[in-house]
Amino acid sequence: MRIALLGCGSVGRGVATVILEKGLDITITGMADSKSAVMDPDGIDIRAMLAKKRDTGLCGDRGLTAADVVNQGGYDVLVEVTPTNALTGEPALEHIRAALKRGRHVVTSNKGPVALAFSELRDMAQAAGVEFRYEATVGGAIPILHTLEHGLGGNTVKGLYGVLNGTCNYILTRMSEEGLTYDQALSEARELGYAEADPTYDVKGIDAAIKLVILADTIWGMQATLDDVEVTGIDMLTADALRLAATQDCTIRLIGEVVPEPKILRVAPRMIPTNHPLVIEGTLNAVTLKTDMAGEITLIGKGAGSIETASAIIGDLTYIAERYVKGT
Amino acid sequence: MRIALLGCGSVGRGVATVILEKGLDITITGMADSKSAVMDPDGIDIRAMLAKKRDTGLCGDRGLTAADVVNQGGYDVLVEVTPTNALTGEPALEHIRAALKRGRHVVTSNKGPVALAFSELRDMAQAAGVEFRYEATVGGAIPILHTLEHGLGGNTVKGLYGVLNGTCNYILTRMSEEGLTYDQALSEARELGYAEADPTYDVKGIDAAIKLVILADTIWGMQATLDDVEVTGIDMLTADALRLAATQDCTIRLIGEVVPEPKILRVAPRMIPTNHPLVIEGTLNAVTLKTDMAGEITLIGKGAGSIETASAIIGDLTYIAERYVKGT
Numbered sequence: 001m002r003i004a005l006l007g008c009g010s011v012g013r014g015v016a017t018v019i020l021e022k023g024l025d026i027t028i029t030g031m032a033d034s035k036s037a038v039m040d041p042d043g044i045d046i047r048a049m050l051a052k053k054r055d056t057g058l059c060g061d062r063g064l065t066a067a068d069v070v071n072q073g074g075y076d077v078l079v080e081v082t083p084t085n086a087l088t089g090e091p092a093l094e095h096i097r098a099a100l101k102r103g104r105h106v107v108t109s110n111k112g113p114v115a116l117a118f119s120e121l122r123d124m125a126q127a128a129g130v131e132f133r134y135e136a137t138v139g140g141a142i143p144i145l146h147t148l149e150h151g152l153g154g155n156t157v158k159g160l161y162g163v164l165n166g167t168c169n170y171i172l173t174r175m176s177e178e179g180l181t182y183d184q185a186l187s188e189a190r191e192l193g194y195a196e197a198d199p200t201y202d203v204k205g206i207d208a209a210i211k212l213v214i215l216a217d218t219i220w221g222m223q224a225t226l227d228d229v230e231v232t233g234i235d236m237l238t239a240d241a242l243r244l245a246a247t248q249d250c251t252i253r254l255i256g257e258v259v260p261e262p263k264i265l266r267v268a269p270r271m272i273p274t275n276h277p278l279v280i281e282g283t284l285n286a287v288t289l290k291t292d293m294a295g296e297i298t299l300i301g302k303g304a305g306s307i308e309t310a311s312a313i314i315g316d317l318t319y320i321a322e323r324y325v326k327g328t
Numbered sequence: 329m330r331i332a333l334l335g336c337g338s339v340g341r342g343v344a345t346v347i348l349e350k351g352l353d354i355t356i357t358g359m360a361d362s363k364s365a366v367m368d369p370d371g372i373d374i375r376a377m378l379a380k381k382r383d384t385g386l387c388g389d390r391g392l393t394a395a396d397v398v399n400q401g402g403y404d405v406l407v408e409v410t411p412t413n414a415l416t417g418e419p420a421l422e423h424i425r426a427a428l429k430r431g432r433h434v435v436t437s438n439k440g441p442v443a444l445a446f447s448e449l450r451d452m453a454q455a456a457g458v459e460f461r462y463e464a465t466v467g468g469a470i471p472i473l474h475t476l477e478h479g480l481g482g483n484t485v486k487g488l489y490g491v492l493n494g495t496c497n498y499i500l501t502r503m504s505e506e507g508l509t510y511d512q513a514l515s516e517a518r519e520l521g522y523a524e525a526d527p528t529y530d531v532k533g534i535d536a537a538i539k540l541v542i543l544a545d546t547i548w549g550m551q552a553t554l555d556d557v558e559v560t561g562i563d564m565l566t567a568d569a570l571r572l573a574a575t576q577d578c579t580i581r582l583i584g585e586v587v588p589e590p591k592i593l594r595v596a597p598r599m600i601p602t603n604h605p606l607v608i609e610g611t612l613n614a615v616t617l618k619t620d621m622a623g624e625i626t627l628i629g630k631g632a633g634s635i636e637t638a639s640a641i642i643g644d645l646t647y648i649a650e651r652y653v654k655g656t
Contacts, residue, residue, distance in 0.1 A: 018482075018621060022482070022484075024482070141621070141622035141623055141625065142622075142625060143475060143478075143479025143480060143622075143625070146474075146475070146478050146479035147471060147474070147475065147479055150471075150474050150478050150479075150643075150647065151471025151474035151475055151478075151479065151643060152471060152639070152643060153642065153643040153646030153647060153650075154346075154350070154352070154639065154642035154643055154645070154646045155639060155642075155643075156350075274603075275602075275607070275609055277605070277608060277628050279603070280605060281603055291639070293346060293469070293635050293636065293638060293639035293642065294469035294470075294471075294629060294630070294636055294639040294640075295469055295629060295630045295633075295636055296629065296630075297469065297470060297471070297627070297628070297629040298626075298627070298628040298629065299625070299626070299627055299628075300605050300625070300626040300627075300628070301622060301623060301624065301625040301626065302622070302623045302624075305623075307621050308621065308622055308623055310621060311480070311482065311483055311619070311621035311622040312622075314481065314482035314483075314621065315478075315479065315480060315481040315482055315483075317482070318481030318482045319478065319481060322481075
């Protein structure tokens with residue numbers, strides 16, 4: 001299987017590293033970062049590319065671009081792992097459209113295009129007879145979409161709720177366990193690399209809301225947008241609120257919830273019993289799927305990380321290889 | 329898709345009920361209990377069969393047997409959901425072999441044949457070009473095998489541990505939360521239908537051990553048997569042991585564990601921190617899969633129940649329908 005890999009940040013390097021170290025039967029024929037690109041129909045030298053990126057900050061040549069790779073490269077699957085732009089989805093959205101128009105499968109970890117243009121991209125993929133897969137956009141390494149698609153085959157999903165942002169969960173865990181204030185816990189999260197310099201998207205609940213939109217569109221075809229989600233972040237939570245919850249054998253977690261009928265899309269800090277499966281520690285994520293036959297199924301795992309996200313990407317590539325790329 | 333359904337206990341009736349109520353495109357052409365059977369190439373009347381079973385204790389005619397259904401019936405998939413015989417696997421094992429020899433897919437919830445003859449049955453299915461699936465044997469409604477097969481595609485599983493017996497988990501939850509003695513908690517479990525009149529298999533850890541054998545064979549091809557599992561049950565646990573664990577913010581759960589290298593298969597009561605994902609309540613089951621890329625993935629759900637087990641059966645049938653039975 002030949003892939004073109006857009007994005008050479010921690011996820012892109014993670015995917016390339018896993019392909020190299022596990023000796024997977026996947027050839028990277030093109031790779032691009034924001035300033036350069038490299039193409040080789042026989043497969044680029046992954047080790048050399050990673051070394052060049054480390055030494056120069058570029059994965060390829062300045063004369064080539066991601067668009068060149070997408071439009072001229074020879075590949076079976078476009079793997080789009082550039083950072084999320086939640087407002088426009090660009091430049092990923094344009095690249096994904098171009099690959100689907102060329103009849104290529106697309107695998108992405110980029111939440112922007114999926115949240116903004118799910119129906120369009122799904123329809124384009126169906127028309128072209130190819131796959132559009134995005135397991136890595138929700139819950140990191142947790143195979144939520146695979147489980148919905150296959151593991152719970154025959155079930156009707158009646159709703160879901162979960163912890164979809166590891167940064168918030170880390171902050172709330174520390175406030176709850178150590179009695180830290182919100183500002184203290186956020187500082188600690190920043191120092192450990194669990195929160196970005198500007199943590200707005202995470203702590204305001206926007207990242208979790210985007211993931212809810214993706215799940216709502218995938219499971220129920222809701223054609224939801226970020227505006228449909230009622231969002232409350234954790235940045236106004238006080239240590240007192242956590243202490244009060246503790247007196248009732250409860251704690252507070254940022255819970256995302258979708259109900260299809262009557263339609264509810266909501267992200268908010270919620271008080272839940274400390275023995276509830278969604279009370280998980282640190283940067284973990286968890287999702288509970290409410291189904292008609294299987295009852296409630298909860299999946300817990302790492303919500304972020306270079307290799308963890310690569311795991312979800314490789315899972316999608318394996319799925320495509322098994323179904324479409326015979327002989328690999 | 330045409331199925332033959334062996335077993336008309338709570339699981340068999342659950343499968344039939346779900347097919348009827350959800351209007352699934354599945355035709356039951358044969359059905360058998362231990363004393364009777366019914367066959368109709370055009371599909372038996374599920375509603376009439378369920379009423380007859382309720383009123384007479386028989387699903388069909390005394391003149392027909394399960395073997396008749398298996399050997400003479402017209403079906404694509406044999407669905408074997410009779411009770412587990414852990415010593416011989418019979419009569420299920422013979423029926424499954426016969427169906428595979430006829431080139432029919434097999435789906436089962438019966439732990440006996442899988443634990444006793446996994447390699448043989450897998451090889452027979454491969455030789456015949458059909459599926460042998462058994463999601464319902466481990467973890468009830470939790471799609472553990474689907475997740476291993478697809479959701480974590482590309483990952484190497486390095487080990488697993490989990491809570492695989494709901495009866496024990498219920499007893500331990502009650503001992504821990506209410507300070508009950510083992511005998512008190514067992515009585516309560518019996519009254520609620522969570523423990524059988526003879527709870528030996530459950531409380532001695534044998535049921536969990538059988539599930540470990542199935543997982544070890546499936547994931548690592550260990551060719552393990554029940555004798556390979558080091559088993560300690562919960563029947564000697566005292567309320568004092570639970571109280572002592574509580575003083576260290578821990579509790580005790582019956583944990584099954586498999587490590588492929590060096591080979592460990594073990595079921596034993598273990599002290600674990602109360603905030604650990606495997607500390608689940610009541611009759612729930614949970615499994616944590618340790619993987620090289622995705623890290624630890626934990627799945628939690630109902631480990632038993634008529635409709636929950638039917639969910640796993642239907643999931644396997646859906647898998648087969650998508651791959652083999654086009655046009656359904």
